Amino acid sequence: MAGPQLSRGEFGLLILGLLGRREMYGYEIVAELRSTTDGVVDLPEGTVYPALRRLERDGLVAGHWVEIAQGTPRRRYYALTAAGEHALNAGRADWLRFKAAADSVLG
């Protein structure tokens, strides 16, 4: 049986959850997601960028470039916007309600 599948919406919510803690760039988000979930969420790393673009287009996150060091590619950091915080709170509430419902069925 395949492992848990994430929808685009759920993946976006997880990214919002991480960015709710602090600003991050793509590579950092992937690493943080992997370590926080003990490797349960382990998608191809590149998938984070379409998700970030979607969140940015929806106005939920805002990105900005940061220069790092000579000879090192600069990084695009993302932060939650006000709309993103609102979406994160709403999404988290929905998720907890769903989790409680699922727990009551699955034990």
Added chain:
Amino acid sequence: MTTSADAIDALRAHAERILDNSAMPAAEREDVAEELYGHLWQRWQDELAAGRDEQAALEAAIAAFGGPSDLGKEMTLAYHSRLYATTIGVLLPAITPSSQRPAGYTTARVIVGLWAALLAVGVVFTVPTGAFTPIRGLVASLVCLCGMAMAVLAYRALARRQRWALVYVQILLVALILRGSAVLADTIAKGGVTVDFMALVALIGIVTIRRSNWKSWVAGSRPVGLGLAAVIVVTVGMPFGAPVAVGAIPDPTVASADDLSMQAHVDCARTSQGVTGGTVTVDLVWKRTDFLPYGPNWFITGIPRTDAISLASVGQQDYSGPGFEFPSQSGIAYEDPSFVDAATGKKADADMFASSGNTFFNGDRMLTSVDPATTVSGRTYRGTYGFTLQAPAPADDEPVFRVGYDHQSRWGVEAIATCGQIVTGHSVLTPEHPVTYLP
């Protein structure tokens, strides 16, 4: 052995391939490419730090990141709807910064653009010109629309260095040349010469494109799969085949030749030297008359197109002597035809100018038509054509007449009769001179 420079190039190339497989705003491409490369680079560094050699680190970084096809599609979905991503997004991935264009580039785009414009004309005018029944016209119009949409996409995809667009152009050029050859052969067989303009353009295109280096131009795009190749062939070929194919579509909304019965009677006057003249009488009875008036062509021209009825002599030796002016044929002079209600004698002619011309029976003369406003189903309408021969026709060369009824170039009824014969007309479904409004 992989050097750092090689690895960096490979990482950049991987990021570009992902974007080559996506359809995203060109303005954002550079930023996204840099972001993807930055991620790959950092992963590569981490793999090196973990003790892998450069080649292994490179492969690990790329493998962890994901393949160009899946990520490209995901990136497209980030900017567009699923429908767009799975259709147009596949055909129009993002613009790659272009190197030098191949020599035939402009010619190819002009040809595709011209083709799209011709199909647009087909979309707009196929139905209203009344070349087909409404349902068949709609189908033909949709065929043109599909063809036009693909041509427009190909026009844009050529600029985006897409291999499928090059395949599209090649197939289109071959199809245009084949059609032009068929038209040329057909007209030569009929004693004329018609050179198809688009075929000429296509010939120029093929020569130009063959000399150009297109391989490098489309090298970065994905290969053309069987499915896409089939779509290209169908969308290029359909507009060529539509004029014939739509005729086979069952269409209950329109009358057929079975709705009309026609009978032709030739009554000849004779002397001891042979036939000198006589009358051709044509009886028409419509089972229904709702299909008679005008048709949608009326909206365009403002001139009603009634059904054409023609009379021509066939089988007589051509006469080239003096005394007989148009529309006499083969040494036979006709009197003006007239149609009346056979029971009441009331005139039923439509004015001559209202006739659409008899394109179904190519070359027939003495056109007339019945006024749709006066006809009633079930009644007999009789047309009488008087004729006089310039010289008496002996028994072995008596005049033979064809009466041809043309219903809006969709179907015909034909009766061929000679002296003393009463002949019932039969349906003719293939015009002698096909009418084609599609390019």
